[in-house]
Amino acid sequence: MPAPFAASLGGYRADSGNPNTSDNGDDGSKELGRALLEEMGVPEGQEGPANPGSYLEQAIVDHLQPLRPDLTIRRSRSAIEFEQYAHLRVFPEFRKGHVGTARQLGHLRKLADSLPPSATALRLQAALATTAAEFALQDEMSERLKSYMPEESLLKLDITCGSEREGMEPLLHLGLSSKWTLRTDRAQDCFSQGSKLASQRRGPMPHYAVITMEPRPAMLKILADGSGAVDYVYHVDLPALTRAVEKIRSGKKGVWNPGITFERLLNQGRIRDYDDLVWAVQSIPVGAKSRVPEGAVNAVAHKAESGPADLALF
Known part of the structure; x- marks a missing residue:
């Protein structure tokens, strides 16, 4: 009909x-x-x-x-709103939300440099300098990843x-x-x-x-x-x-x-x-169940984004 x-x-x-x-x-x-x-x-x-x-x-x-x-x-x-394709949201969300660590660490290093001279302040400044160098390498890899990954849509x-x-x-x-x-x-x-x-x-x-x-x-x-x-x-x-x-x-x-x-x-x-x-x-079965908790994919992306911000609490 x-x-x-x-x-x-x-x-x-x-x-x-x-x-x-x-x-x-x-x-x-x-x-x-x-x-x-x-x-x-x-x-x-x-x-x-x-x-x-x-x-x-x-x-x-x-x-x-x-x-x-x-x-x-x-x-x-x-389609990326659905379970079968939710994984395709991860990288675009990472690309959009990723922020390099230089800004957060730069703020912390300024605070550390403003502390009164002491052995603790020196150790903190040295630790932040080492951490900044390590995170700089991660930032470089992240930027390369964002540049080279294909934008599938x-x-x-x-x-x-x-x-x-x-x-x-x-x-x-x-x-x-x-x-x-x-x-x-x-x-x-x-x-x-x-x-x-x-x-x-x-x-x-x-x-x-x-x-x-x-x-x-x-x-x-x-x-x-x-x-x-x-x-x-x-x-x-x-x-x-x-x-x-x-x-x-x-x-x-x-x-x-x-x-x-x-x-x-x-x-x-x-x-x-x-x-x-x-x-x-x-003919679609009634009550067909999803296997992926809602927001699970977003949570992965959020964790990737929240790393530098968590460091700011150091």
Whole structure:
């Protein structure tokens, strides 16, 4: 079954009259887009929202959240907020919070130098001088570490579905990249995100998929034709798109390659209906437990930052 909000997002552009799923410079895209809207029951002349991609994301969250109130389904959330990727926060937090020891020790050395001359003051000044030399080496290594470490980043996931537990890091079960329509560069973003989610995780791999209203089989093929970086491509209204493709295919003479491509994607199970996404969310186990205490990763970074400050108490 299609998403219940699908028809409300489809429409025609006020300036060109073309479907809001189409590429204005692609006749095939406009033909398929118009056929799709007709099969969805979108009346001629209905204007779609100005930013259908944003509306699509919000509509998905609004529909899925009540189905699983025990889970947290949100828009635009970074993977590093979740247990499997929390370790990726450590170095950025260290880089941001690290302060060299020269400032703290310099203050202490000034205080020691201001003490009245005595054997104790001399020993303190000598100890601080030795400590400053040792910490200078550590500061140098820290600066080299900050300079040479790669800055790996994960794009924010358009939609996340996770378990929130008090006193524990949340667990990411499902991440979606939401694309109203597809372009080659948008597809590459999806591949990159999926590959990083797979390679950089510590723990179970979340289900990662793309959801789209894209009507062109050639564009759907880029994501759905077997890449391991993306589990599936969910279509907002796959039944309507199937009817639209068959309608156009029946009117073509000879072989129509988009129809063959679309049929292959369906047979391979690489493109799926919105109902399958609903099933995936409903199939997430109730009460899935996180194993990492909340803030454990932050505590490690905090300890790294607090070393020089603790020394100031000497």
